[in-house]
Amino acid sequence: MRRLTPEAVRFLSGPAAQAELAALAEGPLDPLTTLAALRKRWSADEAAWLYDQVRLRRKARAKFPQADALLFEAEALEQASAGPMARWRAEHVFAPYARVADLGAGIGGDALALALVGKRVLAVERDPVRAALLEHNAAALGLADRLRVVRADWRTLELDVEAAFADPARRSGGRRTVRLDAMEPPLSDLERLSGRLPAVAVKLAPALDKAELPARAGLGFVSLAGELKEALAGFGELAAPEPWAAVLPAGVRLSGPEGPERTGPVGACLYEPDPAVIRAGLVRRLAAELDAWQLDPQVAYLSADAPRSTPLARGWRVLEHGPFRQKAVAAWLAAHGAGAVEVKRRRSPIEPAVLEKKLKAALARGGPTLTLFLTRIAGRPWAVLGRPL
Ligand SMILES: C[S@@+](CC[C@H](N)C(=O)[O-])C[C@H]1O[C@@H](n2cnc3c(N)ncnc32)[C@H](O)[C@@H]1O
Incomplete structure (x- = not known):
């Protein structure tokens, strides 16, 4: 990238440079041919500034809805x-x-x-x-x-x-x-x-x-x-x-104080709180809002009997649960006709990607994707199989 100067910004802001940038907004961008074409009309510096700007604008579309009207600098x-x-x-x-x-x-x-x-x-x-x-x-x-x-x-x-x-x-x-x-x-x-x-x-x-x-x-x-x-x-x-968490794009906000400790067994559904809720230390507050409880005081998985839809957590209907054994888990997947399995974990040493590979043999073509949660409940390795709510 050619270093930008205030003079470069003045040039890029001008109508001729803006028209050139607009003409290059779409279509293939090859460093050699695009730069060579630009050099026929502009000085080496100007051509480089234009070329860099076209690339930056395209990249900036992910962050700025109006990127095609704006000017950028790489680090900024x-x-x-x-x-x-x-x-x-x-x-x-x-x-x-x-x-x-x-x-x-x-x-x-x-x-x-x-x-x-x-x-x-x-x-x-x-x-x-x-x-x-x-x-x-x-x-x-x-x-x-x-x-x-x-x-x-x-x-x-x-x-x-x-x-x-x-x-x-x-x-x-x-x-x-x-x-x-x-x-x-x-x-x-x-x-x-x-x-x-x-x-x-x-x-x-x-x-x-x-x-x-x-x-x-x-x-x-x-x-x-x-x-x-x-x-x-x-x-x-x-x-x-009080600490707070905001979850976008829904724009829903949750704030403390943290709720009372409530733990209980695996119920009809399982929730994984949004990471902003967890980082704000509001897992128990969310549990109180969802009429849910923690599976273990150390683990940020919640469970409840009646499912509730909320942007503050992802929810699953519980299909199976029990002490973790790979054979038992494979049998659950086969019994529910799973086509794919996503393994998630909290306080479990098992590598999700490794277990997902080992469970491939239990999967059926065309079946739904199910989620397997690995965690610890009262010190015991526990597994929960769920279907997204
Ligand atoms: C992380 S960037 C800001 C990004 C901006 N919020 C955005 O979304 O485009 C921080 C900026 O603060 C500027 N900066 C740092 N200390 C400053 C100061 N004391 N006075 C003015 N600008 C300062 C830096 O030059 C830098 O451009």
Whole structure:
């Protein structure tokens, strides 16, 4: 990739470059022939910037619904928030606030989402190339009147806003970090800022060490399509007193306090809580909501007698269960005409992929996919066979 400069961004923002990018939006992209064709009309630098931009735009479609109107830089695109996450935060977390600052806005994954839901956004970015790209991106989406880009270190600014969002870079010395004091900027800077603003929210890696978080911060976890994506620390008005989990795309939220301990035997159905619920420490709270119980206090599988549909957990109808023995499990699969088996485990040493291979002989062509759960109940290896609800 050719290094971008503010001059490159000016060139790429111009009408001639934009028309070239639009012409190359679809169709095959061969580095040699495409670049050679571009070099006939443009300088070597310009051709390289155009070619890189076409590739980045195509890649960015996975994160930005409007990628074909925007400009990108490789690392900033890597770091940018995915569309559904940014939109959810803008609509829900920042719902009460009209004027929001994005501190370290990059190319605008979050700042654009905030402006698109109608906020007045102050986007601060100290990197000149990223700030220029964001300025183009705001204008390209018709948001220039609502989104002001300031190229500066936000720590030097008076921030005249009601709330601030920060998504600190998690690279330190070229390596990814989950340490809160090694982020750029460190969490302590953002915590200090919360003394001056009513509300501050900070996006963090979900693998963070909760003990590193200041006691007065609130903490929630967000998943998208069953995958744990991020943690969000809140200060001031955004410091929820209880832990919370949000499950997207449904947009359903669960918050503590954690429910009472309730364990019991395998019932008619089994639930696997969403990873955001588990990471937020809300498994028992979910059990209380679903009228369910844990199979074991150490294990995040829930069971209940009456199935309930919820985005907060995946559910299965229990077909069989008992102490784990491979032969018995193979017999269950044959008896239920399983065509495929997916093995899941919690607190079991057995490798799912290895067991799936060993169970192949018990499968019938064309049968349904069943799920085999391996776990421990009161210290005993236990297996549960289920069909998705
Ligand atoms: C992870 S990226 C932000 C990505 C953005 N949320 C998005 O979705 O596109 C962090 C950005 O913060 C900027 N940054 C870090 N410290 C800063 C500071 N003190 N002032 C201004 N910008 C800063 C970095 O240059 C980087 O572009």
